[in-house]
Amino acid sequence: MGISYSEPEKLTGFLVFLLWMFAITYKSGQIIMNPLLLIFGWNLYEANIQINGVSRVVKILKRGYFPPGNYKAQTIQDFYICKE
Template sequence: MNRISGGENIKVNKSLKNPTDLMNYTVPYMVAFIGVDLGDWPKVAGFLCFMLFMFILTYKSKQLFMNPILAVLGYSLYDVDYEVNNCTRSARILSKEDLVPEDRYRLLMLASLPIVTKKIN
């Protein structure tokens, strides 16, 4: 991500790390599907219905892009108020950096998701 060029310089006004509580609620339900036999179609259908329901929940809660792989790589989700080109905006931003108010960062839109690529000194 640090090698990607482009994006906009932003100044963070307010930053709040967004917890991934949704993942905490789904883990107990996932345990029920650990021993799913792929030959048992009713259980497979139940698992697929559950996964569809979880997709809808994560999509509606705008936490779709906070997945375990990104968490392992050190990315976090933030609710941020920031300034860009003398305009104040609010967004949910994915970042590997801790977003500190009054600091400046490079913001890149990747597949319509705002991602902070690096801190600007």
């Protein structure tokens, strides 16, 4: 099956499929499996963090490079998401 601009039904069907897959992966908590995040430059890192004096190893989703330092992050399920 090929997709071209001359067949808008196939293109629309493909876009609906991608949105459906994103919804499934998002609802299941498997955001990291979503290839669209990779396309838009998001990477998954494993980091040692310290919260209230307790150290732990967590998975962090961040756009671009992730050098060592202090960051503010939001937790969603078992993942931390850092913004610039």
